[in-house]
Amino acid sequence: MTQESLPGNRIRVWHRPMRPRDSAERHRVATPLELLFDLCFVVAVGQAASNLHHQLAEGHVGHGVAGFALVFFAIWWGWLNFSWFASAFDTDDVPYRLATLVQIAGGLTVAAGVGKGFDGDFHVMVIGYVLMRLAMVTQWLRAARTAPECRPSALRYAAGITLCQILWVVWLAASGATQIALFLVVAAIELAVPLLAERRAGAPWHPHHIAERYGLFTLIVLGETVLSATTAVQESVTEGKHIGELVGLAAAGLVLVFAMWWLYFDQPGHARLVHRPSLLTTMSWGYGHYLIFASAAAVGAGLELAVDFDTHHTELNGTVVALFVTVPVALFLLSVWLLHIGPTNECRPIAIGFPVAAVLVLAASFGPAPIHVTAVLAAALVAVTVIATHGEPRLA
Incomplete structure (x- = not known):
């Protein structure tokens, strides 16, 4: 653990082991960092709703609904994974905050690509999504290194998330009906990662x-x-x-x-x-x-x-x-x-x-x-x- 003395006898913790939080901790509430994370995701949610409205108003009903479902999955899944991880391993030190900053940057990049996503061009969204998810991989690897009791689950998470990001990059090469079908396959794999990672001893969420x-x-x-x-x-x-x-x-x-x-x-x-x-x-x-x-x-x-x-x-x-x-x-x-x-x-x-x-x-x-x-x-x-x-x- 690295510390630096501050005026007023306060100690700032720059780095500490990422240990699991107590799942029975009393008065556990959302942190300011989590609230900032949510606030940044407001942008993505607003973009998704706005583009859905424009597609519907122009009569592109099927295209609009399908695009909204795909885009909202990326927003929701990125938010969900951060929230469950933070419930179990929120150390709130400098490396944790910086990794969260990268995830926020990825989320905002996803938001910036929502409009193109509704037009069928998902390159910007995938860049942001992969950035966001690979930052989560670093968090799981850190948990695996410093929390031996959660190592198997954390390593399964890291491996599964990494595999999915490779598949999303491959997915960009598809088009039309093939792209939709492949999206469903890769999304199903994403959804299966927590089920596989938590099948024995999982993270101690609150x-x-x-x-x-x-x-x-x-x-x-x-x-x-x-x-x-x-x-x-x-x-x-x-x-x-x-x-x-x-x-x-x-x-x-x-x-x-x-x-x-x-x-x-x-x-x-x-x-x-x-x-x-x-x-x-x-x-x-x-x-x-x-x-x-x-x-x-x-x-x-x-x-x-x-x-x-x-x-x-x-x-x-x-x-x-x-x-x-x-x-x-x-x-x-x-x-x-x-x-x-x-x-x-x-x-x-x-x-x-x-x-x-x-x-x-x-x-x-x-x-x-x-x-x-x-x-x-x-x-x-x-x-x-x-x-x-x-x-x-x-x-x-």
Whole structure:
């Protein structure tokens, strides 16, 4: 350990062994460095949602949705790997901070390449992604060197991540349907790395810390949704037209996002993690949040598209526009239901209420004022949860 004396008898630790954190540590919260990491990823999430909106507005539905799914995977997977590693091995010394800086640089490079990615050119994104992931390899190798009890798992992580980065570079040479198929293969290998690395003795992640990290990223995505919709309304209001429709849409969007926030955070996110469930259950919870994050981001793009429809800036019909809001909202509700509530939850009104609300939201797509009705349905589900639980969380 290298130290330097500072004024006031303070000691700054420049370098220390990367030892596992205590998985039962009390009052474990997100660090300022983790919050900065999240803040930088706001840029990438915003770029993904903005480009999805533009693709949909231009009528490139299939291309836009496929591009969004690919781009968001890179954003989500880079964030997820950093968060779980930091939950287990956050030493917060100089080498750790510098490695995190490289990961942030990689994330921002990914964000810079999002627009080209939607156009089918993934070179910039892959450069940023590989940079971000290779920085994580150095972290795992450092953990393997200084934490003997985690060495086998850490080495498996380092080897698996390195292999995947080689495959992503190879993937750039593919095109068309072959590129899509190869993406699915390499993404599946990426998803399998933690399962293989943790199959025996894995990293000692902290359940409350992980739940907080996921909650913070959910807030980031919901915040981007609010920003996207607000910007779209602001641009339209400057034209001085359709004020009534836009005010109503803005109100509905605000109620909808607030309801999504309420429903996600109403039940404790750590409930399924705190008792150290099976690896498959843990990974299902962690991976399943891809649907929560992506659907929340897509709602923002859908609300922007709804503004375009009300101001006659898109040729898409009303039902199609509505579906780009209602489908991600329904997906969000079902994902929260499966990951936080559970079909067997002892509180039957909320166990049944979430899937019923999702079905009604989809049905609202084909009626009048679909986004307003969706907001009312989401608010009604909030009311059901409050009344049924008397304001107290009910664990699955």
